[in-house]
Amino acid sequence: MWLVFLKEIKELLRDRKTLFFMIALPILVFPAIFGVVTYVSSKAIQKAESEILDYAIVGAEYAPDLVARIAESEEFNLVTAPQNTDIKQWVKEENADFVLVIPENFSNDVLANGQISLTLYLNDSGLNLVQRRLNEIVDAIEEENQQSAFSTLGLNETQQVALIDPVLVEKVNVADQRENWGEKIGGFIPYLVFMLCLQGAMIPATDLGAGEKERGTLETLLISPIARHKLVLGKFMAIALAGVTSAMVTVGSMAIWGIVLSQGMAIELVADFMGSISGMDFLLIFFMLIPVVAIFASVLLSLSIYARSFKEAQGYMTPLVMFTIVPVIMAMLPGVELKGGWAWVPLTNVALAIKELIKGTMDYVQLIAIFGSTALIAGALIAFSVYWFNQEKVLFR
């Protein structure tokens, strides 16, 4: 068995294409994607921030103070709108970044005139800072008006605060940081790891089954004096190892580059979160993955040996990805918890258990049941692979 395993691994390691997809791609591509996205978005924000906005005001005579303050700002540039034009159309045609319409009743006396509403015309579909910049100016005026109204009414500070927000709801989250974040990202991690395992195992699985058939090496291998189950197990282990390696390399690379690139930003949060998950839980997560990978590897091997060629094998494996995605997505849906029926759905229960482990709210007794049932399925599938490898109609199609 180890003989077959070692030979398969040796062959895989010499296959540059497989290695590239398994190792180089996740190591290089993720940082590249991160880098490009960060670069482009920071460029866009920079551009929006440094841009001087063209504006026009209708009804400037009603609020000379506001108009003067806008004019003072270096971030704005006044343009004149032609008389009697359709403002909407004019803004749409990009003659100005925004048009502010001031009503006749504009006044700084809140008590006399009530709420004033300004109308802002702008194209809000893209990234822009119109409202933010304008709010800075309007907020200042708002506060001045509030203050003058308060002093007219003779309210003390407590009354002022109460008037602005009469009832305050204060939230106390009993979930600790770990449970909080675990719930948010805990469903995504098993999804990612499962898919990566499956993808990583797929190329070697194609090669080890259908590849042997296509290259004409299978027959010779079958008549060598090695028990069929050893042959299957050797191949199975090579596929499983490839799947796990690929997933670990990708997750590791994402974690490392994520930390490197988010330096200083949310780093403390990430570190705290990671630190709160015990080594034991990490180990348990890894253990839960073993039967899952075994399921993937045995199914892939069975499909691969049934196929006549690489192409056929890939045709069989594509729907497998879809079948796997469904139970894992289930685990990501809000409201799906490790209770009742869901605890017995294969793959979904493992995904949920991993989520619970990340959250730190796992019932460890249940974990044994889930591990046991998944291992049982894996064992049955491996047995099926061995049976499958003994069928003439599979091997000599």
Add this chain to the structure above:
Amino acid sequence: MIEISRLAKKFKIENPKKLSEQEKQDPRLSGKFFKSVEDVSLSCAAGEVLGLLGPNGAGKTTTLRMLSTALKPEAGSITINGVDVLKNPVVARQKIGFLSGATGLYGRLTGRENIAYFGQLHQMTKTQIDDRIAELADLLDLHSFLDRRCENFSTGMKQKTAIARAVVHKPEVVILDEPTTGLDIMASQTVLNFIRGLKSQGVPVIFSTHHLDEVAELCDRVTVINHGRTQFNDDIAAFRALAPGSLNSAFLAALEQGV
């Protein structure tokens, strides 16, 4: 000594409606099954070379696959030096060196690694494997490419490596399915010389071929199969006697015998 008697093998046809009119004409088709081999008997003693002849689709490859334990026959018996192949397939495998018709090599391994892998599967020690590879490299003229990866080998290099791989464990009998098909003259001569070498060591060799000149050059016995049945099974002299002067005519005469 190899003895095959009254071997039969049928394959289930998944979808009989899909068969072409021509395929339906084959007498071996019965209901949902295609009787690829119906009644094949042959024997090959130590130091003999047996040529297995027959038109394409006659059942030669199926017969050889059953002999090599890759397929299980429905009926009949196969014995190799007294060992019942059907009852003890794993023991039999150690005695057989088999080269399948469409054989391939692991492209990303070198020729040496390909041969050594099968040596290891036959539980040979490293020294045994090294010695044997050195010996086979001389016999089959492998030295110039033994340590290169197989993916770039020519057909001749591949076939010679595949033969070395098939006999790495010093099998008691050697079975070769069309070993010279597609090879150039030099390469096929190396293969024929190798068979001659086996013969001189007393190893029985069965090989299937379409080249009657190879039969004339090497074979002691000839077996002709057609439509899954043995049509002729005797020594080369009897085969020649079927149609004096030409082996081609003898072959055609052997096919007609059974009709």
